[in-house]
Amino acid sequence: MESATDLRHLLENGHRLFGTDGVRGEAGTELTAELALAIGRAAGSVLSAGHVVIGRDTRRSGPMLSAAIQAGFHSVGANTIDIGIATSGAISYLTGALDAGMGVVVSASHNPAPDNGIKLLGPGGRKLKDAAEDEVEQLVRLGVGTRARGGAVGTDHPGVDANTRYLDWLTGLAENRFEGLSVMVDAANGAASFVGPELFRRLGADVAAIGNKPDGLNINDGVGATNPETLAAAAGGRIGLAFDGDADRLIAVDEDGEIVDGDVIMAIVARHLDGVGRLRNRTVVSTVMSNVGLERSLGEVGIELVRTKVGDRYVVEAMDEHDAVLGGEQSGHILFRDDAATGDGLLTAVRLLDVMMSSGSELRELRATTIRQYPQVLQNVRVARGIKLDDASAVWSEVKAIEAELGDEGRVFLRPSGTEPLIRVMVESAVLEDAQRHADRLCLVVESELAR
Numbered sequence: 249m250e251s252a253t254d255l256r257h258l259l260e261n262g263h264r265l266f267g268t269d270g271v272r273g274e275a276g277t278e279l280t281a282e283l284a285l286a287i288g289r290a291a292g293s294v295l296s297a298g299h300v301v302i303g304r305d306t307r308r309s310g311p312m313l314s315a316a317i318q319a320g321f322h323s324v325g326a327n328t329i330d331i332g333i334a335t336s337g338a339i340s341y342l343t344g345a346l347d348a349g350m351g352v353v354v355s356a357s358h359n360p361a362p363d364n365g366i367k368l369l370g371p372g373g374r375k376l377k378d379a380a381e382d383e384v385e386q387l388v389r390l391g392v393g394t395r396a397r398g399g400a401v402g403t404d405h406p407g408v409d410a411n412t413r414y415l416d417w418l419t420g421l422a423e424n425r426f427e428g429l430s431v432m433v434d435a436a437n438g439a440a441s442f443v444g445p446e447l448f449r450r451l452g453a454d455v456a457a458i459g460n461k462p463d464g465l466n467i468n469d470g471v472g473a474t475n476p477e478t479l480a481a482a483a484g485g486r487i488g489l490a491f492d493g494d495a496d497r498l499i500a501v502d503e504d505g506e507i508v509d510g511d512v513i514m515a516i517v518a519r520h521l522d523g524v525g526r527l528r529n530r531t532v533v534s535t536v537m538s539n540v541g542l543e544r545s546l547g548e549v550g551i552e553l554v555r556t557k558v559g560d561r562y563v564v565e566a567m568d569e570h571d572a573v574l575g576g577e578q579s580g581h582i583l584f585r586d587d588a589a590t591g592d593g594l595l596t597a598v599r600l601l602d603v604m605m606s607s608g609s610e611l612r613e614l615r616a617t618t619i620r621q622y623p624q625v626l627q628n629v630r631v632a633r634g635i636k637l638d639d640a641s642a643v644w645s646e647v648k649a650i651e652a653e654l655g656d657e658g659r660v661f662l663r664p665s666g667t668e669p670l671i672r673v674m675v676e677s678a679v680l681e682d683a684q685r686h687a688d689r690l691c692l693v694v695e696s697e698l699a700r
Contacts, residue, residue, distance in 0.1 A: 265385045268559035268666025270367030272356050275309030279364050281316040283388075287366055288320020290387035291350065292402070293394045294380060298349025298371070299327040299405060301342050303334035305355040305439040305493045308464035309364045314354045317366060318404060325396035327403055331410035335439040335495035337592030338414035340373030344589060345413065350376075355439070355494035358474045358579075359668065361465050373589040375561055411443050419450050421587055422598050424605035427452040431601075432486040432501075434479040436472025437462040438493035440594065447594055448489075453601075458482055459490075468492060473499040473580050473593070480505040487601070487611055491593045497580035498593035500600060502611040510580040511542040513600055515619040517582075518574055520603045522551055526573070533566045533575030535559075536661055537674060541621035558663060560591055622658075623680035625687040628670045631698040637664050637671060646693045650675070650686045658683065662690070671698060 273279040304310035318328045336353045343351030351369030368376040431453045435441040441460040459471035473492040476499045488501025500508035521527040543553045556562040567575045576582030581591040658677035677683035
């Protein structure tokens, strides 16, 4: 490999190729065309049958990586269907609808434009199982795989009208028309730039949009679900719907410009579903990062909250174990298992607006009457790649000291990001100033110990 930082090279030093949400890295240095080809070849070697649906977001590196991974699949005899720019929800849906053996999402989701990623989906559009990812990684590590020859080489089949099929499917899932609602969509200059505004126009809403002019370099740049304050400032009394680069997340904004995160959305939707007898087993799955306010909101009406490690794969596993229909993360990545195989921000938005229409309530009213969130401070500390958080004794000593000071009135949580060289620090307290003070203090220790 030409690049010393190529992720395949880093495998030799114990770096795992697949994180919590696929393979991610800076395009052209860590995630190269050569590595994408190797992943395609390896994934095609473990593919049992069928063709492969491939889609991407709006990053400049998307066509390069998409072409490379398709070449890898073709080299082992697997056929591909390139659907172009599409949301991760659309790719998942079409993987199932077209009975494909695998789906590929070329996207780094909420990461900045220089990054890109590759996420593999299995049959039905569900995220690939850990064992299959491990098998793909092992083949990439060894640089081996099957090879097709001559007429057995795979090819790209004619594309389908992916966005039309996806919009038809989502429109059919809506339980209400949205006439009378005024909505502003923030598409993060990503994959939802066209389908996001179009969906809600189809459903009858009055729609305005920002973040819908992608140029390959402006995805997630000051807009989208990771920057909801931009939408809050622009919405002007409209309901705001902010997606990220591949539109698997939704962060909403109410009529007063208040941000409605994934915890609030889950509380609103869960209590509605429970009230109409559709919350199977009266259980919701979320992660350790979810606000304690979600747990208390659900507990007030007898709904159990099951917590998992951070990552949609763990949420899905727990939803399967508990036969739950609703699960997700504070980040706005929410799963409706009776409707879709993976998280889909557009579907989440439809379900949230459905509750508004069915209840006749404004979003600000639903937010205020459903959940009281504890102040929570989330901060990221950039660290050296490959650090071992478990071995940082000084960091954990500081965590114990802060937990002792907070007592029962707060929580501390920190973890390495599964997609970037970051440590995510979270402190929750009944008093915002206390949460901020403790988070700042812990971040200083993390930086001192791990940023070398």
